[in-house]
Amino acid sequence: MTTVELLWNGLAAFLTLCIFSFLYKDNPFYKFAEQLVAGVALGYWTMLLYHTTFTDKVLIPIFQQGKLHYILPTIMGIMMWTRFSKKLAYLSRIAIAFYIGVGTGVALPLYMYNYVFRQLQATVVPLQFSWLGLNSLLMVSFVTCTLFYFFFSKEHKGTFGGLSKVGIYTLMAGFGASFGLTVMGRVALLVQRIIFLREYFIALFGS
């Protein structure tokens, strides 16, 4: 590492330790780093948005390429800013309505296809007398029982109650698997910071 890199990494290490200090209790070092990142993140995003999005999608098309059809959505976008005025706030609803109308219209058939149709299609598989076939049978049973558990128009008693109980066990197995993987994910974040600190201190003091 060069001296400049050491200095930058020193800043990163200091800020890392500021955040870790929260494990003991809330303190000014933690608060400093927390507030700094909020400002830096917002500033970073603002300039990124300006250069790569506002310039590319609004300024250049209208003022350099003369694509005048961009003026209408630009006006609608500016109408969003009327949210700050009590008198004119109703104007922002027009832009919001266009946004929501297009969004829901596009989403509806896609939700139907991806969340419902494709999932049901993949669940209904031909029966086979093999290990794969047994798994398929279990999968169909577990999916059905899970759906039974979420059916609240009938009391969960008798056979139906038993099936919905299998449904809740299936759900718990699913949540357990999610938790196990979540532990791995959270630990990975900690490990990455520890590896960073280790490498920094080795660079600073030698191994």
Added chain:
Amino acid sequence: MRRQIPLYIVLVCGIVFVIQFFIPSHESEFIFEYGQDWVMVIGILALPLGIWSYLRKTWLTAVKKPKERFFAGVSLFGFAIMMLTGLKRESLMAGSLYMELFEYVLIPIQATIFSLLAFYIASAAYRAFRARSVIATMLLGTAFIVMLRLIPLGPISDVNQALVGWILSVPNMAAKRGLLIGIGLGAIATCIKIILGIERTYLGRD
């Protein structure tokens, strides 16, 4: 009228874009392309609202709360320095001060904030994972088996890996699929309610 016009816009746009999906023609693709492009431009111009709100709130905190003034100032300083260093498009390239601040301030703080969750999840596992009932045992058992796969235990590891594979692709998959179908049906119902004007909370209050 102030509430009616937006409802009609949602109705017309919603129906047009649902129909568009089922009619793959040059004209319908044209409507789709322009509709999405316009939505993107509207969205881009809506984003400064969030930026302005944050700055206003931080500024007011700095003015009204002397105890918080220093930290609000730090936040505003961070914002200002990124704005100043990122004025030119060239500053988006590696090696600029703007990118160095991103790499050595933003990345370490954000990454470390989330790494704290490792400690909290360990504490949560210790306190919550107790075999109090069959349901709790199911949860605990599966989590335990999944976590065990990261520990080398010789031949037991091979059995465990196979078991984890089965858990993920059969019971876990079935549970998540049940949830997905439910989420899908709920989302479809909400979309229909919005298009028909039954759900109108997005309009806010007068």
Added chain:
Amino acid sequence: MKWHEKMLNIDRRWIYLILGVAVIVPAVVSFHVPVNVTPEVRRVYDFIEDLKPGDIFYVGIDYDPASLAELHPMAYAILDQCFRKDIKPVVATLSQFGAGMAEQVLSEVAAEYGKESGIDYCYLGYKPYPAITIMLMGVDFRVPFPQDYYGTPIDSIPMMRYVHNFDDLKGVISLSAGTSSEFWIIYGYGRYFMPLALGVTGVMAADYYPYLQSGQIFGLISGIKGAAEYEALTEYKGEGLKSIPYQTTTHVVILAFIIVSNIGYFASRRSKK
């Protein structure tokens, strides 16, 4: 306080301290932990491995620094594989803090292989609203990205001259840590049916198995273990394999805490009876 009550009431700071020590152990004492490769990760590897030199493949860096630990190693290994095989990646990000990280990983790996921007790879940059951006990329990359990250018009980029939408790509992989991956399935695959694979964080991984079984995605790389598996396949020496021993020690500690708490729980239940 009886012994089993003590087992049930360990102060959180002791838990933090023991976990802290466990995570430092592999930093001092190095050891190797074998990694077995799962079929869902191998499918992604095989897919890219089977591509021909000059083929164009989309890599989405759709994550922010909070998930860097899990997804950055995947990005390095995948881009390394692409450049090693002379596959041309088109890279973009749908995460607001992903742009800087994508630039970093892309320029670093490209420099290792002497690859040139615009000829051997293309970095489109960032656009907000993932669902809309994905759908517009399906129409034409030029609509959401009229210029690349560096401000060059897409039509002036040699590699992108004949690339218009997903039909001109061999496939897509999105490394994502949020709703982007869901959007890739619903608005990307659901509309354009391109071959799609995902690299996701451990937190999200279990939720994507229904899509894997239904064929909506052809492969899935889950969290840091998935990244390590990918590195093992590509023989790339990255952070994934390096962090597995740390995972092992911390998992031992967490599992030990769960066992201790359950012993304490059953002992206290028996003493109450």
